[in-house]
Amino acid sequence: MFDNFFSLDIPGEVISSLIVMIIIMILALIIGIQASRQDPLKKPKGLLLIAETGVKFFDDLTKDLIGNTLPNFGGFIMGTAVYLFIAFIFGIIGLPSPVTNMAIPLSLGLTTFLGIHLISAKFTRWAYFKRYVEPIPIFLPINLISMWAPLLSLTLRLFGNAIAGWTLMTIIEIALRNLSSMIFSFMPVVQDGLLAGNWNEIFILPIPKAVLSLYFDLFSALIQTFVFILLTTIFIGQEIPEDFSINTLERRT
């Protein structure tokens, strides 16, 4: 259904990714309108309460790990986390999950990679190039190779987790379909019409798949999202010089 979208060869996972982005945009619009109409003296409720809790959680998390030097960093982290979580659990509804295409974990990893190098260049200026010749200039080729390690590890961790869960679920689904069609083999196969198909295959499948989805989709999605944002924060926080925050504090006082 999605393969011939406008007769372009866009993979289904990318279309799913676009749908996830549209969902997040609509959610953001709803929350923004609610937040602007909300009386600040009253308690928030419903969607707004969840959003406020999330903003506070991610702001606290980034403040704990990298301090006050990047004030808007919590927003970036929250955006990444919401996108990644919805993208992970998107496979539940039957459409292809965006993370099972290598392009999407790679894009997320590239964001972190660019973040590491841009933040480093922002804070250390021309001393940024010193990182390639540390501790002695002979290490240049080794440093040039090892600079790709964060990108590779982040990308492959996300992709590997998603593809592992997907493979296991597919294998279990095939096995349960076969088992069900053996047990309910007395049922006729509908050849034509609206209800055509092997109706004896679907009886055992739903309950085990729902239980396993809890682990392979929801739990794994939560863990991987948390690990991804934590690693991103730590990698980027490493690039901020340690004396920077102290200097700014002294300048203010």
Add this chain to the structure above:
Amino acid sequence: MNAMAAAVAILGVIPSALGEGLVCAHVIDGMSRNPEMYSKLRTTMILACALVETTAIYSLLVSLLILFVG
């Protein structure tokens, strides 16, 4: 031959499983000695397990690539 190669590649999960067992064992040690740290230790344990799992995921990816692509 591809199946044999995939089977050898997936052997990389063994040390990863051992490492995860070590992580959990030590976290349970810590929890039993100091039960107030329970919630903090649990979050750290899940994070550490996910990091240890990475090696296993690499070998899984390699073996899947050998099976379906190579």
